[in-house]
Each structure stands twice: as C-alpha cells, then as structure tokens.
Amino acid sequence: MAKLNVNGAVRDYEAEQDAPLLWVLREQLGLTGTKYGCGVAECGACTVLVNGVPTRSCVRSVSAFKVTDKIVTIEGLSPDGSHPVQKAWAALDVPQCGFCQSGMIMAAVALLNEKPKPSDADIDAAMTNICRCGTYNRVRSAIKVVADGGDASRAGIGIEHADGRTT
Ligand code: FES
Numbered sequence: 001m002a003k004l005n006v007n008g009a010v011r012d013y014e015a016e017q018d019a020p021l022l023w024v025l026r027e028q029l030g031l032t033g034t035k036y037g038c039g040v041a042e043c044g045a046c047t048v049l050v051n052g053v054p055t056r057s058c059v060r061s062v063s064a065f066k067v068t069d070k071i072v073t074i075e076g077l078s079p080d081g082s083h084p085v086q087k088a089w090a091a092l093d094v095p096q097c098g099f100c101q102s103g104m105i106m107a108a109v110a111l112l113n114e115k116p117k118p119s120d121a122d123i124d125a126a127m128t129n130i131c132r133c134g135t136y137n138r139v140r141s142a143i144k145v146v147a148d149g150g151d152a153s154r155a156g157i158g159i160e161h162a163d164g165r166t167t
C-alpha cells in the first residue's frame with residue numbers, strides 16, 4: 001500500500017499512480033477542507049503545502065510524492081482554528097461563501113513563513129488564488145494583521161458585527 005505523510009502522520013492510500021493528490025486527500029483521507037475549483041491549476045482552491053511550498057494539488061499526481069514529503073492541509077494548521085492566519089481571517093471576517101478560503105489561507109501561511117513582513121508586491125506575487133466573492137482586499141488586510149503581530153484593530157477595516165457593533 002502506498003503512503004503519504006499528511007499533517008504529521010503517515011497515511012496509507014490506494015489509488016492509480018496518476019490520480020491527483022487532491023482526490024486522495026479528499027476521498028481516501030477524508031480531508032475535505034481542500035477544495036476542487038478549476039482542476040487546471042488556475043484558482044488555487046486546492047492549495048496545500050508540500051515541504052512548506054504552496055502546491056496546487058489538483059494537477060499533481062499522487063505518485064510524485066514520497067513519504068518524506070511533508071504535506072500540510074488546512075486541517076493540519078491547528079486543531080481548533082487557532083493558527084495566527086486563521087485567527088486573523090476570523091477577526092476580519094474574510095470569508096464570504098468560503099469555498100476558496102482554505103486555499104487562500106494555505107497560500108498566505110506559506111507567504112508569511114517565508115516573508116513575515118511581506119510588501120504589497122510580495123502579497124501580489126504570492127496570492128494568485130481566485131475568489132469569486134472578491135475577498136481580495138480583506139485577504140490582504142488579514143495578511144498584514146498577521147505581519148503586524150495579530151492585532152486586527154489596526155487593520156483599518158470597519159467590521160460590522162451581527163450585534164450592530166462596528167470594530
Ligand atoms: S482546483 Fe486546483 S487550482 Fe483550481
């Protein structure tokens with residue numbers, strides 16, 4: 001049986017060697033946080049980290065990965081949504097429909113790991129994911145919140161909450 005190293009554990013799978021990594025993650029390992037959008041490496045909804053590098057899992061054959069390759073999906077960031085990027089996303093209400101957001105978050109995590117204080121140009125270069133809901137401005141703001149230490153109140157965005165408060 002073939003093996004993958006996903007979210008810190010070695011997992012068995014059975015699939016054709018040309019099966020996309022995305023389908024093994026979703027259908028065999030039950031990690032459905034990683035989404036299928038376009039299937040042609042354009043949208044980024046399927047982004048996972050492989051050895052820290054953001055990787056579009058819809059176009060990568062599972063056989064290309066060795067058990068020594070460390071794959072991280074959105075489920076592997078934290079058990080409870082407490083990763084700093086996840087917390088900034090929640091604080092700024094970044095997601096709309098949410099479909100693209102796990103891929104967005106994984107791309108942002110990779111960026112911030114490599115460049116803890118990214119410039120706008122760095123963000124533009126790294127965040128090539130597509131969002132049909134148009135969350136791009138809040139994605140940028142959330143990345144800056146993390147870069148500034150996690151204080152969402154300095155993001156310059158007025159967030160209207162369900163209870164009527166704007167913070
Ligand atoms: S589903 Fe992989 S890039 Fe769109």
Ligand code: FES
Nearest residue numbers: 097098131132133
């Ligand atoms: S939040 Fe809906 S597609 Fe991005």
